[in-house]
Amino acid sequence: MATAAAGAPAPKAGGNKKLIIILAAVLVLVLAGGAALLLMKKKASAEDGDDADAAPAPAVHAKKESGKPPVFVPLDPFTVNLTDKEVDRFAQVGVTLQVDDEKVAEEIKKYLPAIRSNVLMVLSHKSSTELLTVEGKEKLAREIMRESVRPMGIELDDDDDDDAQPATGDAPPKKKKKKKRRNVESPVTQVLFSQFIVQ
Incomplete structure (x- = not known):
């Protein structure tokens, strides 16, 4: 037992x-x-489309493969005179383009002289008051994105409503007619500033 x-x-x-x-x-x-x-x-x-909390993802990021890190294409810093009338001012801006893969980065490197020229033209038409605001920097990033893909034959829509002509007298502002273009995905997914000095 x-x-x-x-x-x-x-x-x-x-x-x-x-x-x-x-x-x-x-x-x-x-x-x-x-x-x-x-x-x-x-x-x-x-x-x-029932999920009200989820923001719609931009079309640019839709093709990105998960788990694959983005590729960055740094451009040499730009130094330009600004359009300020009262005082001579200049800006020194460092720009890096974010793309999805190495193939796009190599394609962009082929067009770097034209891309740099386009970005310089955009920067040289800015004033210090435009560049010192957050909205001005965001607008500049959109313009740089548009101009950086133009040498490759890609035309992006300009979403800004700033194309309205200033009103003179009682006449309402005239808006430029925009050509309707098909929705094009940009190979540049983001424009990043690595340096931003306005003096």
């Missing part, structure tokens, strides 16, 4: 271990299934 009593607890302890392992496996499966269901629901609502 003493040997039977001593042998009984050993099988019970092994059964507890098996029970814990089975419960842990079931819990992992339930959590994985719940996570998969949640992801499928989010994907379905994003496709239907």
Whole structure:
């Protein structure tokens, strides 16, 4: 009897271990299934456009492969005189173009002289008051993006409404007629400033 009593607890302890392992496996499966269901629901609502919290992703980033880091193409710093009338002012701006892959980076490097010329033209038509505001820097980044792909034969739409002519007298401002272009994806996904000095 003493040997039977001593042998009984050993099988019970092994059964507890098996029970814990089975419960842990079931819990992992339930959590994985719940996570998969949640992801499928989010994907379905994003496709239907029902997800009000999610902002629509720009078309530029849609083709980017996940897990692949972006490629950066730094341009030499630009130094230009600004259009300020009262005082001679200049800007020194460092620009880096972000692209999705090395192939696009190599293509951009072929057109660097034309790209630099276009960016210099954009910068030389700016005043210090335009460049010192956040909105001015954001507008400059959009203009640089547009001008950096133009030598490659890519025409991006200018989304700015600043093309309106100033009003003279009582006449309303005249807007330039924009040519309708098809929606084109830019190979440059972002314009980054590595240096920005206005003096």
